[in-house]
Amino acid sequence: MxxxxxxxxxxxxxxxxxxxxxxxxxxxxxxxxxxQEVHYNIQAALNEKKHSVTGNLSVAYINHSPDTLSFIWFHLWPNAYKNKNTALAKQLVVLKENEKQANPLKKDPHEDVHESGYIDGLKFEVDKQVAATASDSENIDIIKVLLPQPLLPGKQVTITTPFNVKLPDYYSRSGYSGQQYFVCQWYPKPAVYDNKGWHPIPYLDQGEFYSEYGSFKVDITVPAEYVIGATGSLQTKDELNKYKQIGIENNKGAKVVSYKTTTPGKLKTLQYTGDHILDFAWFAAKDFVVRYDTLQLTPNDTIDVFSYGQPNGNKTWKNSTSYIKDAVRHYSNWIGQYPYPVVQAVEGPKNQSSGGMEYPMITLITSPNAKEEEMDGVITHEVGHNWFMGILxxxxxxxxxxxxxxxxxxxxxxxxxxxxxxxxxxxxxxxxxxxxxxxxxxxxxxxxxxxxxxxxxxxxxxxxxxxxxxxxxxxxxxxxxxxxxxxxxxxxxxxxxxxxxxxxxxxxxxxxxxxxxxxxxxxxxxxxxxxxxxxxxxxxxx
Known part of the structure; x- marks a missing residue:
């Protein structure tokens, strides 16, 4: 961030x-x-009228620890947006009061009343057996899934549940702004279990995350008019080719080419996959301006570079793919080669100016007033998080x-x-x-x-x-x-x-x-x- x-x-x-x-x-x-190791299979569908996402989660959890586990902690981070008693809400109150004392004339970005968000509709099963759950005594965005049988070292279980996420209006890191959707920290996620024990942490605005590595296969269903940018590689070839064609034209700097569909009013499902990643985020809007380029890192390794801009966004965004490429090139030379097949950045709404928030293979940039050097620096920082958080x-x-x-x-x-x-x-x-x-x-x-x-x-x-x-x-x-x-x-x-x-x-x-x-x-x-x-x-x- x-x-x-x-x-x-x-x-x-x-x-x-x-x-x-x-x-x-x-x-x-x-x-x-x-x-530990996790492998996700998620089906998700956007409801643009209710500003919600319904989904089904299946996660294979492999126990590489020397310990026998009787439960697994899960993060339910959309519940952080549910009421004024969550760790997120309490932290924002403290940050707001301290900010007022330090800068009494500065406008507080969290002072507006926000629509709540939450996750519900959960019904956990473990290897097709109904699993009981236990709530955390302090945080509604953490839950303990009790395993019907102990999970021995070296063994795995498959945990499934349906879920429904009501997105808040966009603040902190997730939500919707008009008909644009920023879907982050949205699915039930196992907490990390390492040599120091469990890490079932609540969602916070100031303070980030700790997640297990694994693979993702995510199917996202949206109205056909939407453009999606997401963690992972887009497997829906027709859609991918369309983004590339539009993106090449928009990168030429001529008149902006908008995304159009031959099936307005219908639904479409896009599939994304990724390996060796610890989180999955996605962004959807009807009016994203797609830009596309490629970056050759070695004679045998070329990656896709996408950016998704606002139709009336920061003028410096026209250089976004160039900034992304330069960041990846520098970090690859300094630290180690970028290992993923795609790198992307999304320009967020103007009502947020925190800078940005990173996710594997994709980052959200909210710097509406940044000049060229500043925009390049913000994009580089967020793309750099692919190394420091995403890979390490x-x-x-x-x-x-x-x-x-x-x-x-x-x-x-x-x-x-x-x-x-x-x-x-x-x-x-x-x-x-x-x-x-x-x-x-x-x-x-x-x-x-x-x-x-x-x-x-x-x-x-x-x-x-x-x-x-x-x-x-x-x-x-x-x-x-x-x-x-x-x-x-x-x-x-x-x-x-x-x-x-x-x-x-x-x-x-x-x-x-x-x-x-x-x-x-x-x-x-x-x-x-x-x-x-x-x-x-x-x-x-x-």
Whole structure:
């Protein structure tokens, strides 16, 4: 997710290097690793009159743990939108009050009254046997499915249920805006079970997710007039070819070609599939402007690049596929090759300006007023989450720095190399600084970023922050400073090789801070206590 930070202008970027001295050391304990596996088959249908989605879920759950399981926790995250007593609603109240105190004149994006959302119609069965459920005592968006028979290590069960989702009007991350649909965190999803136990976390606005890897086959039925962008590869060939043909024309920059159907008033079903992914989101609208291109990563690997724009959206969106391609190209070179067959971005409605929200193979961008450099930076950040969250599936709720912060370091590197710019400091960078070589430019930028006042440590869990600004500065900016410090200590070449090894060893897995540190120390050939102690340091790093 991208947070637009409002930072006090800096009137100059001083000269200096980040120094490390006199910091306490911390240690990490290693435990045996295992990873559960899930395979989804979902049929979903959109009701545009009721703004709802009806569905049937079948998920094969494979127990790779050494433990016998008697239940499986499921997330029912649409229930977060149901009433004022959910963890989401309570968090938004706290964030709103703290935002008012900090910025009494700033309009609150959550101040309007929103239509509620929910999920119901559930009837869980396990291997065709009716399964009892137990509600969580505090959160209605979490439920425990009790297994009729214990699930032994190495065995699997198939869990099925119908479900109905009433979408809220679009806020936080999911819902509808007019006749456009942003269907995210929408289906019943098993919580992660790892070597630290279960992680049945409620949905929050500030604080992201932790999900199991597996495969998806999703059939989506919508009125024939709708264009859909979704996680995965579109298997409905006629529809795919139509998107490509329209997208090629729209990418030429001439008159916009709109999507039209020969069967208005009818329904159509599109199928999407994907492997090694941990979430599925989809977006539907009658008026999306489709753009299409391809990106050749190697002589043998070419991927599809799609974007879906608003008919009267940001004018810079005409460059969206170019920005997506450049982001994938840079991250593939720096970290490891993009492994999926398609990459996509969706332009969201104008009433949201949080920046964006990422999902595997597709991201939602809500930056209606962004200029070209800003739009490129936002798209790059969100596309970059395919690496830091999508491929390297960390526990984002507990360790936001491992996806948001590391990703921000690479976003800043991209902006420095391409524009001599930085999305946080924006127009406050003097002309003479922008004329410096890229390494000197970044040194000046990071000195100023380090001077931004911070309170909490980088290792602070997302839910422990009581306002968006502190969360953004610490988990995004302060972590980027930490990563730049790591680069300075190891050298960029060594850091790049370490990150490439980290990517190779941990792709499609759940790396922890301990695992990240071990990869860095192996590459450095030495203990990095002093640097990694910065993760627990309150206030500025230096």
């Amino acid at each position: 991208n947070l637009k930070l409002w930072i006090t202008p800096f009137r100059g970027l001083g000269v200096g290097l980040l120094m490390i001295a006199g910091l306490p050391t911390i240690g990490f304990a290693q435990t045996d690793y295992f990873q 599936g960390t526990n984002e709720r507990q360790y936001a720095w491992m996806d948001e912060g590391i990703n921000t370091y690479y976003q800043f590197r991209y902006e420095a190399e391409k524009y001599r710019s930085n999305s946080v400091l924006s127009s406050f960078i003097p002309k003479d600084i922008k004329e410096l070589p890229v390494d000197e430019f970044q040194g000046r930028i990071y000195e100023v970023l380090n001077s931004i006042p911070t309170k909490q440590a980088i290792n602070t869990p997302s839910a422990a922050f009581t306002n968006n600004e502190d969360y953004g500065i610490v988990e995004y900016v302060k972590t980027a400073v930490f990563m730049y410090t790591l680069e300075a200590a190891l050298g960029r070449d060594t850091l790049d090789k370490a990150m490439q090894t980290y990517f190779k060893d941990w792709q499609f897995k759940h790396p922890s801070p301990e695992d990240f540190r071990k990869e860095m120390e192996t590459a450095a050939g030495k203990d990095l206590d002093t640097i990694f102690s910065l993760l627990n340091k309150e206030g500025k790093l230096f």
